[in-house]
Ligand SMILES: C=C1C[C@]23C[C@@]1(O)CC[C@H]2[C@@]12CCC[C@@](C)(C(=O)O1)[C@H]2[C@@H]3C(=O)O
Ligand SMILES: O=C(O)CCC(=O)C(=O)O
């Protein structure tokens with residue numbers, strides 16, 4: 117029997133219940149707790165600096181936008197994963213009105229008064245509900261961000277937010293997670309193909325844990341910020357699982373670190389979804405695919421809303437570099453739960469603990 121993905125995050129040593137998001141609606145100035153300097157965002161690693169190396173959008177090449185119906189989508193995705201660790205997809209078959217509906221629900225949620233949102237605060241050892249990003253304890257300053265995490269049904273926390281009117285929210289989240297799961301599976305197949313896993317192998321691997329992957333949905337809000345050049349929306353990090361599918365509203369903010377170049381913005385492209393490679397896919401690809409190191413910066417005048425769907429195998433699955441790949445394996449085999457445990461202790465250094 118497999119253990120669900122949520123199990124990988126339960127009872128870890130991250131305790132967030134004493135860190136709560138700021139009441140963004142009530143502040144006119146950037147509080148000292150949210151002022152970042154170049155040293156504050158380095159976390160466990162010095163690849164990132166707050167603002168000093170943002171490249172102009174037009175000065176750098178950008179990750180590609182790939183049409184999922186194109187016959188060469190696997191080749192293009194493979195190239196993008198090797199070079200960037202991220203690409204955008206169109207023709208993904210997620211209806212535009214569903215995306216808009218979920219975004220509208222997210223807006224409604226984050227616009228609730230602070231005391232109402234705190235009713236749904238994530239429990240100290242829990243995974244779901246309202247609160248700050250899980251990476252918060254690794255950084256000395258607070259982020260200009262609030263989030264709401266869902267795994268499966270959102271009912272438990274939605275009832276606390278809207279005691280009589282939670283059903284519509286839950287239905288929209290269910291519908292969106294179903295669509296995301298199907299899309300993530302489709303993209304997983306495209307990426308595996310790019311790694312040389314062909315259809316024949318799929319039959320052999322049909323019962324593999326990879327194909328039993330599931331997801332978590334994170335609604336993110338980055339309110340407009342009185343002094344965005346000194347604040348951070350989401351501190352630099354990599355996502356831990358196989359891949360993440362992100363919808364961003366029309367407000368810029370997401371940036372990826374490209375070695376030797378700097379922070380490159382990933383601008384919202386109408387109708388496209390951003391797909392990025394996480395740590396587990398980096399392991400599976402024997403480090404040939406980048407696990408995208410990224411951050412979010414806030415905006416002076418507009419409010420950024422995003423929906424991130426994190427996709428990964430059951431907690432007790434064992435992951436290792438795919439055997440077909442050339443070269444000696446660069447990582448030892450590890451369960452998803454063990455990896456998340458290491459990440460929750462060591463953040464960006466986690467991979468170095470499992471290098472061979
Ligand atoms: C399934 C998940 C991935 C995530 C932890 C979570 O339970 C939901 C939030 C996700 C997030 C978003 C911000 C960065 C990140 C590293 C974090 O701390 O929370 C990711 C987590 C992850 O990729 O492990
Ligand atoms: O909101 C964004 O643009 C990115 C969100 C993100 O990186 C995350 O939730 O892990």
Ligand SMILES: [Fe+2]
Nearest residue numbers: 353354355410
């Ligand atoms: Fe992320």
